[in-house]
Amino acid sequence: MLNRKPNLFALVAVALLLTLCSVAQSSAQEKHAAQNGGVDNTKMGPYRALAQLAFSASQKGDNATAATLAKVLERTWDKAEDYGGDTALSKTNHDLFAQIDKTMDQFITLLLDHSTSAPDPAKLKLAYGAYLEKLKLGD
Numbered sequence: 001m002l003n004r005k006p007n008l009f010a011l012v013a014v015a016l017l018l019t020l021c022s023v024a025q026s027s028a029q030e031k032h033a034a035q036n037g038g039v040d041n042t043k044m045g046p047y048r049a050l051a052q053l054a055f056s057a058s059q060k061g062d063n064a065t066a067a068t069l070a071k072v073l074e075r076t077w078d079k080a081e082d083y084g085g086d087t088a089l090s091k092t093n094h095d096l097f098a099q100i101d102k103t104m105d106q107f108i109t110l111l112l113d114h115s116t117s118a119p120d121p122a123k124l125k126l127a128y129g130a131y132l133e134k135l136k137l138g139d
Contacts, residue, residue, distance in 0.1 A: 042139040044100075044139045045139075046076065047073060048132065050072060051104075051128065051132065054070045054108070055128045057069060058119065061118065063111075066114075068115075070108035070111035071108070074104070089138055096138060100134045103130045106127045106130070107127040107128055107130070110127055
C-alpha cells in the first residue's frame with residue numbers, strides 16, 4: 001500500500017524555496033533610491049512623493065485633497081524650475097523638462113478638474129504611470 005500523505009518536510013522545503021526565489025527576484029527588479037521620510041533622495045523624489053499622495057487620495061475618494069496636492073505639485077515644480085538656477089532641468093535638459101511637464105499636466109489636470117467628483121480611474125492610472133515613468137528619466 002502506498003502512503004499518499006504529503007511529506008511535510010518536502011512541502012516546507014518547497015515553500016521556503018519559492019519564498020526565497022520570490023524575494024531574490026523582487027529585490028533584483030526593484031532598486032529604489034534611499035529615502036528620507038518616505039521621499040526618494042533623488043532630484044525628482046519630491047515630485048514623485050506629491051504625485052503618489054495625490055493619486056492615493058484620489059483612490060480613497062478624497063478628491064478635494066487630491067486636487068489640492070495636484071496644485072501643490074504643479075506650483076512646486078514650476079517654482080523649482082523658475083528659481084532653480086543653472087541646475088534646473090529646464091536649463092540643463094529642456095527637452096526632458098518639457099516631456100515631464102507635459103505628463104505632469106496630463107496627470108494633475110484629471111485631479112484638478114475633479115475636485116468634487118472622481119476622475120475616470122483608468123485615465124488617471126494611465127496618466128499617473130506615464131508621469132512616474134517620465135520622472136525616472138529626470139533622476
